[in-house]
Amino acid sequence: MDVRHDAASLYRFVDSVCSGCELTGNYPAYLEANKKFIDYVLELGIATKAYLRSFPDKIERTTAIDYNLTRQELWLLRSSWEALHRRLKPATAADTLHLPFPLIRALVNRFREIDHFKATQFVVIHTELLNYLQVNAGHVRGTADNIASIVGPRKFDRNLGMIGIPYSQSESLFLNCLISHEFGHYAFSEREVATALAPDLRSALNASFAGVTSLTPNLGALISNLVAEWAEELFCDLFAVRIVGPAFCYAWIEIQDLPNALDHSGRSFHPPAVAEDAKFTSTHPANLYRLQQHVASLEELGWWDEIAGYSTHYVRLLALAKAFPRSGFKVPIVGFQRYESNILDALSKLMLAIRRAVNNSVGHIESGVEEYHALRGTLDKYLVRGIVPSSVIVAKGQVPRHPSPLTVLNAAYSFYLTELHHLIEGIEDQRPLWVTHREKWARKVETWAMKAIDDYLLVNNSKGA
């Protein structure tokens, strides 16, 4: 009788979770991937409930010795459903009306240029966190697979990734470039990069701690895990720079409000502020360290030559980060300070392997620099007149060109950073120095860029996400 009660209790829980999956009619509309995920959870729920109906009979057939072994399946199922439950509501909330649909399609298309990921689709979930970079929804697949292995149906589609965006940012174009970092987490997991990096991590740690005798095994294990977590974040950053280019760096600077580290001249760091950005945490590398790596990647890809001369505090910040001394970085984590230089040295040694892993994961996709170089000036001319740059003529007599979403994104972001005042100056009664006017026209630039991206996808008959 007790087990019947427990099975019924879990049945009720699963039933209530699944009630949110029963979609009727065409509204709201979802990304194909979200629809697949919601349908899959429903299927999993039906199978779980069928399993729970038969569970009491199953456990009655077991011996007394096996009773607890079988009974614990219920607890594992409940825990797995709890983990799934956390992702389900955010997925049903993210209908296409509440997503930057063209941008997501464009970025997913860009991601699918990678040979290994040609069939990948992304479930987009809403998160209450404003920081995109802390969302890693990939564990859902392992949890769903576990439920499936116990209760029966097919496993979670391997080509389905998950990314989270803040629920309030559905209209934003620029900030949502940050989801490419989440693509990085998916790639990190799918390509088993942690396993690939493990020998390099061990070599780096052994070399950097050579001669250190005071380290306890527990602290050593914590350090190897810490550096591995930083390595994953750095991998995802560099992956994002490869996918999106400098627009990712701009978005990251914006959401972290990193210009706060600049002084009144905007050309130097304010020492007390920058000291905070030079600190590593127990989960993430220091902001400045990340920026340094962004710049190194932009240099490698050829982007840095394009943007280094831009008159914007974002690029000045990147240049300052590039020159920031290694001795300025700190690891103020209790118990770790004593080994700060060893830890940072190990990470520095590991960076080469991280960059190699990014290159191996991305393969040979175009950087996008060439088209950006050719079209950025023209796109500026269109945007400063308030014209959607879907089809642009670079020189008189030439056939129109249709800039790719990657070019539109980077050109529009750099326009927003460097040329917005020119746009506003050309409009009656608008003042470039007024915050409300800047906000209004920044929003317009995003809308025009989003429209250009949408037009490109339409012309190219792109299915995307």
Next chain:
Amino acid sequence: MHPTSESQSRYLSLAIACRQLISSLRCYQEGGPLDRKFKESLESLLGALRESRDENNLFGPMPTDSPFTRYEQVMTLKEVVDDFKDKQIPEKLSELLGAPRRDVKEPIEFFYTLENRALHHYNSGLLSRDS
């Protein structure tokens, strides 16, 4: 290391891996073979345990995609192996990788306990904070 939803999910991954090993062992108990996936998983577990106990290895197992190599997972594994210290669990698990058929009652009991401990850690994390 601060508890985070990431570390919580590692406890759940560990519990899930244990259940898969238990399922394979129960099939084996009924006369079936131990498949390649089981052996790979077991090798990974034994490797992590070996590296965590190697006095010359200060950093323990390197974190990989295996569900036995992250800090939380290794600590939980060591806790339970210590609880079974009189039963030579590592040796008995190693024997499963060899050819002759073995009694798997104790390995099943070990994985049941490990799954239980991992689920406790996972669920205590759920209750103790907003993650």
